[in-house]
Structure formats: structure tokens, C-alpha cells
Amino acid sequence: MAKVVLSAFPMIDPETYREVLDEAVDEPVEIEVAQLGSTERLIEAAAGADAVVTDIDTPVTDEALGRLDLRAVVRAAVGVDNVDVGAAAERGVTVTRAPDYCTDEVAIHSVSLLLACLRSLKAYDDHVVDDGWSWEVGRPIRRVSASTVGFVSFGPIARRAAEQIAGFDADLVAYDPFVEADEMAEYGVEKADFDELFDRADHVGVYAPLTDATRGMVDADALARLDESSVVVNVSRGPVVDADALLDALESETIKGAGLDVLAEEPPEDDPLVDRDDTIVTPHAAWYSEAARDDLNRSGAVDVAAVLNGETPDGRVDPDADWL
Incomplete structure (x- = not known):
């Protein structure tokens, strides 16, 4: 038996x-x-x-x-x-x-987090609940079609997300050392090296598996290449993004916000990334x-x-x- x-x-x-x-x-x-x-x-x-x-x-x-x-x-x-x-x-x-x-589910979830953060939906909802009625609480918001969205890793989930984001007419770039440029081009995505991606992208989605090479790869140097209207989304594994660096970028307002389905510790205990007006955190539910x-x-x-x-x-x- x-x-x-x-x-x-x-x-x-x-x-x-x-x-x-x-x-x-x-x-x-x-x-x-x-x-x-x-x-x-x-x-x-x-x-x-x-x-x-x-x-x-x-x-x-x-x-x-x-x-x-x-x-x-x-x-x-x-x-x-x-x-x-x-x-x-x-x-x-x-x-x-x-x-x-769960390719479709995670892709849709990542795009949902991106759009919710980019359009300041959490800030607007909280503002209206508190009896406010001003468009200014969501500033700055960049037009999606005038944006460049970057993908850290370009496997099946990122590819599906690229197909969905393409409908918003954004420019798309990706970093993945294991995927050739012509394969990315099939999805309307331009291949870039890691630093170039963060230099060019207005918003970044992280889809990389957690390995020794990817742990903490989205660090302070990478985040510093973004600007005050940028959104970072992570649907891969929490430790791929340096949590301290992300918190510093949010607190210094050098980026606009973050959409996180994964954290360094799950479930979180007193994680400062959770209870913030500029983050949307879901409980590792993108797959569902x-x-x-x-x-x-x-x-x-x-x-x-x-x-x-x-x-x-x-x-x-x-x-x-x-x-x-």
C-alpha cells in the first residue's frame, strides 16, 4: 500500500x-x-x-x-x-x-493592483467614506497610455499580464535573462536589462521566482530610478523586493504606491507596509x-x-x- x-x-x-x-x-x-x-x-x-x-x-x-x-x-x-x-x-x-x-488569476490580480494604485482608488474611497469629495487627494495620476510598464521576469503570468495591459496602449518593457528579445516582441514587449528597465518604466510589476539570484533584487538602487508617480506591484514572492527599501521609497514619496499580494513574512506581524494609505495589500490571494x-x-x-x-x-x- x-x-x-x-x-x-x-x-x-x-x-x-x-x-x-x-x-x-x-x-x-x-x-x-x-x-x-x-x-x-x-x-x-x-x-x-x-x-x-x-x-x-x-x-x-x-x-x-x-x-x-x-x-x-x-x-x-x-x-x-x-x-x-x-x-x-x-x-x-x-x-x-x-x-x-493560476496564470489568468495572478495576471488579472497584478493588473488590478496596478490600476487600483495608479488610479488612487484606495485614497479616493477612504476620502469619500470620510465625507470628502475632492479629486486632488489622488494626485499625481499619470495617464496609462502615456506610461511605460516594466516586467521583472517574463514567464507565463507576466506574458498574460502584458496581453491585458496592452489594451491600455502603454509601452511595455521586460527584464528576463532567460527570454530572448524576439520572444518578448511577440507580446509587444521590448527586452531591457535590469537597470534600463527601472530607468525607463513608470510602473513595475514583479513576477520573478524566489531564488538566491532574485532575493532582494528590487532594491534601493532600483527603486531610486523610479519617480513620484510610479507604482510597484509584487505578485511573486515577498523577498524578491527589499521590504526596507520599498518602505523608504514610500515614506520619502519617491514613488506613488505599491500593490502587494506577497510579503516577506506571511501572515505579517506588525509589517509597516500593511497599514499605509499608499499601499494595497492582499493576503497572497492572487492565485485564487x-x-x-x-x-x-x-x-x-x-x-x-x-x-x-x-x-x-x-x-x-x-x-x-x-x-x-
Whole structure:
């Protein structure tokens, strides 16, 4: 009998895993749901398991992998920054993710954050609630069609966002060392190096995965290249943006605002970025729709089934991928 441990995380639906695994795997599969959240809990809960479906809060470390006898680690997300993919490969453990389950949702969310910040919707709403009625509280607002929007990383989500923003007639530039200029051009986007992007962009969306190379890459120097009407949106991972530098830029009013779906610590504890008039913060919810949640669970369950059946899962993470 195979054993699969699922994190007791709201994104993960045991019923979907049971439905798929009962149908797709020949041998009986025991499913356990456990509260993870730490390496120690993972090691305890996944003892004797063939596969574990993990959440964002659980570090899957070399130590954990060495003390378990897993065949697969399924990351219920796009990113795998909490999984030691190299250590898993060395131990013959397949790591999978769901790269496409929420592309539309995150793209739409990022554009929504950009437009809400750019159009000062939070400031206007708060002003009207307080019995105000002045357009000036939203200043400065730049016309979208007269703006340049920059993308830090240009994967599937950023590409979908570019298609949506293109409808507003903004100029588009992107930084991504792994994407060629002609591929960006297919989306009406011009390739730029990192500093050039921040020099040219009026507003910046951050879509980069969290790696050693991207941690803190949007720093004080980058933010200083923007101006007082600029908006920064982050829908990737909180630590890709230097939180202290972003706070300094907001407090000094060298940028207009920020739309954040991710923070350095989640959920936040006394994060000064949260309770500000010039920020809109959502609770790492950009991925969410009912359809996306169903896709996430079905793709994860299909990947588990493939590993248990001795097959290569569709969501397998290549440990030699350039972006890791």
C-alpha cells in the first residue's frame, strides 16, 4: 500500500486527491492529512510516506529528505522556493509543481493592483467614506497610455499580464535573462536589462521566482530610478523586493504606491507596509478562483499518481533548470 501525506492547508483538497488516486493508481493508497508548517512536523508526519503534498510554509530541506524515504514532493503552487530541489534530485526524489494552474488569476490580480494604485482608488474611497469629495487627494495620476510598464521576469503570468495591459496602449518593457528579445516582441514587449528597465518604466510589476539570484533584487538602487508617480506591484514572492527599501521609497514619496499580494513574512506581524494609505495589500490571494483551486489539486493528484505508477509526472521540476 502506498502512503500519501497531504498538508492540512486550505488550498489542498483531500477529496480531490482521493478521487483521482482511487481511479488512477492500481495499488491501494492511504491518504493522511497532517498539520505541517515546519521541517520537524514534516519529518514526523511523512514517516513511511511515498509522497508528500506540501504548502508554502513547510521547508523541505536536505535534512528532511535524508530522514524520509519519499518518492515525490508535490508543491501545491507555482514556486518551489521552500523545497531543496537539488537535494531531492540527489536522493532520487521527484519534485513537482503546478506551473499553469493560476496564470489568468495572478495576471488579472497584478493588473488590478496596478490600476487600483495608479488610479488612487484606495485614497479616493477612504476620502469619500470620510465625507470628502475632492479629486486632488489622488494626485499625481499619470495617464496609462502615456506610461511605460516594466516586467521583472517574463514567464507565463507576466506574458498574460502584458496581453491585458496592452489594451491600455502603454509601452511595455521586460527584464528576463532567460527570454530572448524576439520572444518578448511577440507580446509587444521590448527586452531591457535590469537597470534600463527601472530607468525607463513608470510602473513595475514583479513576477520573478524566489531564488538566491532574485532575493532582494528590487532594491534601493532600483527603486531610486523610479519617480513620484510610479507604482510597484509584487505578485511573486515577498523577498524578491527589499521590504526596507520599498518602505523608504514610500515614506520619502519617491514613488506613488505599491500593490502587494506577497510579503516577506506571511501572515505579517506588525509589517509597516500593511497599514499605509499608499499601499494595497492582499493576503497572497492572487492565485485564487474556484477553478484554479480545482486545477491545482487535480494536477497535483495526477502527478502523485504518475510517480506511484512509475511514470514521469507532467509537473516535474527539472533540477538543472536555469531559473532555479
